[in-house]
Amino acid sequence: MRILLRFFLEKPAPHDAPSAENQENKMDQENNENMLFPVGMDNTLSTANEDFVRENLMSDSFLDFVEENTKPIDQMFAYYQCAIMEVETKFKVLDESLSVELERNPIESIKTRVKSVDSLLRKMKKKNIPLNLSAIEERINDIAGVRVICSFPDDIYDLASAFLAQDDITLIAKKDYIKDPKPSGYRSLHLIVEVPIFLKDEKRNMKVEVQFRTIAMDFWASLEHKLHYKHDLPPERAKALADELRDCAERIENLDQRMQAVRNEIATYNEENPKDASFPGFPF
Numbered sequence: 001m002r003i004l005l006r007f008f009l010e011k012p013a014p015h016d017a018p019s020a021e022n023q024e025n026k027m028d029q030e031n032n033e034n035m036l037f038p039v040g041m042d043n044t045l046s047t048a049n050e051d052f053v054r055e056n057l058m059s060d061s062f063l064d065f066v067e068e069n070t071k072p073i074d075q076m077f078a079y080y081q082c083a084i085m086e087v088e089t090k091f092k093v094l095d096e097s098l099s100v101e102l103e104r105n106p107i108e109s110i111k112t113r114v115k116s117v118d119s120l121l122r123k124m125k126k127k128n129i130p131l132n133l134s135a136i137e138e139r140i141n142d143i144a145g146v147r148v149i150c151s152f153p154d155d156i157y158d159l160a161s162a163f164l165a166q167d168d169i170t171l172i173a174k175k176d177y178i179k180d181p182k183p184s185g186y187r188s189l190h191l192i193v194e195v196p197i198f199l200k201d202e203k204r205n206m207k208v209e210v211q212f213r214t215i216a217m218d219f220w221a222s223l224e225h226k227l228h229y230k231h232d233l234p235p236e237r238a239k240a241l242a243d244e245l246r247d248c249a250e251r252i253e254n255l256d257q258r259m260q261a262v263r264n265e266i267a268t269y270n271e272e273n274p275k276d277a278s279f280p281g282f283p284f
């Protein structure tokens with residue numbers, strides 16, 4: 001619907017009689033924008049486009065057809081959004097409960113997203129997935145995504161095992177790119193899980209991809225993702241930059257290990273030298 005409206009709204013009003021001044025401006029504008037059609041022809045085409053849109057794309061039967069077919073898609077995205085909310089809440093609860101035991105929050109932040117339509121279509125094309133909703137739900141695992149950014153590498157594994165121990169979570173797949181980084185240098189722990197969502201009169205199991213990263217891993221992945229848009233580099237420069245990014249990833253891994261070692265030493269010291277648990281002045 002929005003596409004139809006935009007198409008319609010962005011076209012100039014075709015029946016406006018152009019004044020000489022407007023006509024001149026229009027020609028300047030068209031020359032500037034390198035348009036394909038001469039002025040008169042453009043107007044004729046706009047009128048033809050509008051007639052086509054009114055008669056076909058705005059007919060009641062076509063609009064009913066669009067509504068009928070977009071509803072299941074909107075519903076599917078809404079279900080994935082519900083699954084994201086369930087999983088995000090689970091991590092907020094884990095973070096709060098573990099903060100007492102650890103005296104700090106193991107989760108720095110949580111980011112969530114439902115896959116964008118263009119990213120979904122690109123994946124369907126890449127994997128040659130048939131154009132129907134059940135094939136999409138069955139074969140695409142990351143429509144719902146939750147990214148959990150942790151303080152230290154050990155927090156990742158502690159949180160992942162606490163999450164997987166919950167009896168309504170089913171593990172579908174696990175990819176440990178921390179123990180076995182991608183050739184790009186990418187590090188993260190990925191879990192594909194199924195989580196139930198409870199609707200008005202049904203329960204549905206939905207797939208969610210959970211990515212666990214430390215702040216350092218997320219820093220690298222976010223910047224590297226942005227740099228991917230630079231496709232037109234000469235091959236030797238592209239290789240040099242890929243090597244540079246891999247080197248940055250290795251340095252970041254080293255930083256993570258050093259920060260983890262500092263944390264471990266402090267934790268050991270605290271265990272060996274416990275604070276006096278009794279509060280002076282309180283009789284219990």
Ligand code: 0O2
Pocket residue numbers: 115116119141142175182184185186190220221222224225
């Ligand atoms: P988006 O929507 O932009 O996040 P599978 O889904 O398992 O069949 P896929 O997609 O190859 O196959 O899975 P993979 O590689 O395990 O995980 C894909 C996601 O991990 C990507 O999402 C990224 O979020 C992240 N990722 C994987 N490799 C890299 C990498 O080299 N650099 C960065 N920055 N991120 C990476 P998408 O597919 O990009 O989709």
